[in-house]
Amino acid sequence: MGILIVDDNQSNLFVIENILKRAGYNDYLSLTSAKELFAYFQKKSPLPMQVDIILLDIMMPEMDGIEACRRLQQIPHLKDIPVIFVTALEDSNKVVEALDAGGSDYVMKPINKTELLARIRVALRLKYEKDWHIEQDEKIRNELDLSMQVQTSLLSEPIINENILLKASYLPAYKLAGDMYYWQKIDEYRYAAIQLDMMGHGISASLVCMFISSVLRDAITKASDPEYVMKELNRWMNSLNHRNQQIPYYFTGIYLILNTKNKTLEYVNAGHPTGFAFIDNKEVAELASNTCAIGFFEDIQIKKAIITYSKSIQLLLCTDGVEEAIEKYEPNGFNYLKKTASYFWNESLDKQPIDYLLSKKQQANADDDMCVVLIQAN
Numbered sequence: 610m611g612i613l614i615v616d617d618n619q620s621n622l623f624v625i626e627n628i629l630k631r632a633g634y635n636d637y638l639s640l641t642s643a644k645e646l647f648a649y650f651q652k653k654s655p656l657p658m659q660v661d662i663i664l665l666d667i668m669m670p671e672m673d674g675i676e677a678c679r680r681l682q683q684i685p686h687l688k689d690i691p692v693i694f695v696t697a698l699e700d701s702n703k704v705v706e707a708l709d710a711g712g713s714d715y716v717m718k719p720i721n722k723t724e725l726l727a728r729i730r731v732a733l734r735l736k737y738e739k740d741w742h743i744e745q746d747e748k749i750r751n752e753l754d755l756s757m758q759v760q761t762s763l764l765s766e767p768i769i770n771e772n773i774l775l776k777a778s779y780l781p782a783y784k785l786a787g788d789m790y791y792w793q794k795i796d797e798y799r800y801a802a803i804q805l806d807m808m809g810h811g812i813s814a815s816l817v818c819m820f821i822s823s824v825l826r827d828a829i830t831k832a833s834d835p836e837y838v839m840k841e842l843n844r845w846m847n848s849l850n851h852r853n854q855q856i857p858y859y860f861t862g863i864y865l866i867l868n869t870k871n872k873t874l875e876y877v878n879a880g881h882p883t884g885f886a887f888i889d890n891k892e893v894a895e896l897a898s899n900t901c902a903i904g905f906f907e908d909i910q911i912k913k914a915i916i917t918y919s920k921s922i923q924l925l926l927c928t929d930g931v932e933e934a935i936e937k938y939e940p941n942g943f944n945y946l947k948k949t950a951s952y953f954w955n956e957s958l959d960k961q962p963i964d965y966l967l968s969k970k971q972q973a974n975a976d977d978d979m980c981v982v983l984i985q986a987n
Contacts, residue, residue, distance in 0.1 A: 610733065611658040612637040615646050615674070616666040616695065621718070625664060625695070628722050634729075642669060643677035650687060660690055662732050667696040667707055675703075675710045682711040689739060691732035695720065753812075757784045760815050763822045765792045768800075772869060774985040775802060778963035781978050787814030787860075788928045788980040791822060793829055798870035801833045804982045805862030805903075806881065806928040817858050820849065835864050835877040835913040839903065843911075846904030859904030863896060863926055869986050874916040874924070879903045882932055883943070885950035886916055887923040893951045896926075921987035925950040927966075930977030934967055937974070954983065 612634060614625050622639045629637050638658055640646050646663075649656070663681075667674040674694060682688045694707045694715040704715055713735070714728045761779075768775040777790045787807035794800055803825060807814040821842060828841040842862075850857045863884050865876035874886060876896055880903075884896035900911050916922075925946065932942040939945040946966070954965055962983040963972060972979070 610634070610636055610661050612729070613646065613649070613660050613663045614639045615641075615643065615663065615669075615677070617641050617669045618666070621666065621695070621720075624720055625725070628720065628725055632722075632726050643672035643674070646677060647680070650684075661736060662729060663690055663692045664695050664729075665692050665712075667694055667698060667703065675707050678707065678710040678712055689736070689743075691736050693728055693732055753784045756812070756815065757781075760786070760819060763819060764790060768792065768794070772987060773800065773867075774983070775800065776962055776983050777804075778961040778979070778981040780963065780972060780975065780980070782930070782976060786978040786980075787818060788930070788978040789818045789822060790980055790982050791825060793826075795829070795833050795866075798868055799833070800867045800869075800984075801829050801838075801865070802867070802982065802984060803838075803862055803864040804881070804926045804928065804980060805860045806930075806978070806980070807860040808858055813858075817849070817860075821845070821860070833866055835866060835875050836911050838864055839877045839879060839900070839911050840909075843903045843907075843909055847907045850904060857904070859902045861898075861902045861929075865896075865924075867922075867924075867984065867986055872918050872922075874918070874922060875913050876916075877911055877913050879911075880905075882927055882929050884924060884926040885947055886918075887925070887950055887953065888916070888918045889920045889922075890953055893947055895947070896924075921953075921985070923950070923953055923986075924982070924984040925962075926982040926984075928978060928980045930975060930979040931963070931966065931981055933977055934971060934975040934979060938967075938971060954985075 612629060614622055614637060616622050626637065626639060636658060640649065665674040665678060678692050681692065691713040692711060694712045695718065696715060697718040707715060713732050716725050716728055764779060775792050790804045792800060792802035807818050824842060824845045828838045846858060861879055861881040863876060863878045863881045865874060867874050877900060878896055878898045879900050880898050886894040886896060888894055894916055899914055901909055927946060932946065935945050936942040949966060962981040963979065966981065
């Protein structure tokens with residue numbers, strides 16, 4: 610534990626040094642000016658002594674203690690070091706100014722040994738607690754970064770070839786999101802795809818998303834039919850809710866099977882925002898909700914809907930965060946999406962689907978997770 614003493618008066622330094630030494634604080638260093646203080650911190654690391662607290666005189670030549678404290682607060686790795694002002698000033702306004710500059714406490718001259726040591730103990734205790742929280746926050750940030758990498762790894766890579774395109778934009782509002790998308794090639798002609806929006810945000814929603822992602826893969830392997838897959842997901846969500854009585858989880862989603870040979874689209878929309886299918890470059894069909902959200906009830910009635918096309922189909926699927934972001938700039942987000950879905954997007958590798966809907970600035974101002982899935986087949 611290291612203490613820096615900064616005072617231009619040698620007598621004051623002598624008094625404080627003796628108080629510290631007799632109290633068992635042997636790791637200290639005395640400086641005579643603010644200039645020496647900053648010169649100490651500019652030394653090559655590691656510093657000769659770790660500084661846990663600064664005892665700083667207010668009245669000093671060239672730069673006073675208040676200005677020195679202000680400058681310390683502007684240096685990220687120094688601003689959390691507690692500063693106790695040591696002053697002979699009885700001007701309460703000056704003391705307030707010193708505390709407003711970032712000081713944690715003050716003691717008056719002539720120095721009372723008991724008071725000085727008590728204020729040092731308080732400042733050190735607060736610093737150690739703050740350091741502990743900073744360390745814990747760093748651990749949490751690292752764990753969140755790892756979780757984000759795991760969650761992102763579960764998302765599907767784009768599929769782009771002559772006859773089929775599946776691509777998505779994925780913009781979490783925070784590091785972890787409740788939105789998810791996934792697709793899988795079943796055989797030469799059939800593709801399964803899902804977009805879902807888990808209730809809530811952050812860690813819990815993302816963990817449930819990862820759980821559902823695993824369940825989804827198993828379900829598609831057994832039988833890819835939309836009715837079967839959504840019933841399986843509902844069964845597992847209810848099983849999860851039975852084990853967790855505190856927060857019932859559910860999600861909205863669209864699951865679909867696209868058959869490029871038969872030119873059919875089979876889908877179930879479970880309480881999700883309406884998707885749009887631009888058929889043969891002529892008309893837009895709405896993929897409206899045809900059952901409730903997954904996880905609400907143990908037994909739900911699910912019946913898939915079927916759309917056919919002759920030459921081409923383009924699908925636009927969005928989570929509710931996209932529509933909410935659009936409604937900040939458009940009077941009706943639903944109509945805007947439907948209109949935008951009514952022309953064929955010249956999709957390229959360097960452009961994201963969401964860029965057709967929102968500018969980069971509008972995307973940055975969004976408050977919710979956003980996910981856009983674009984599917985094209987011909």
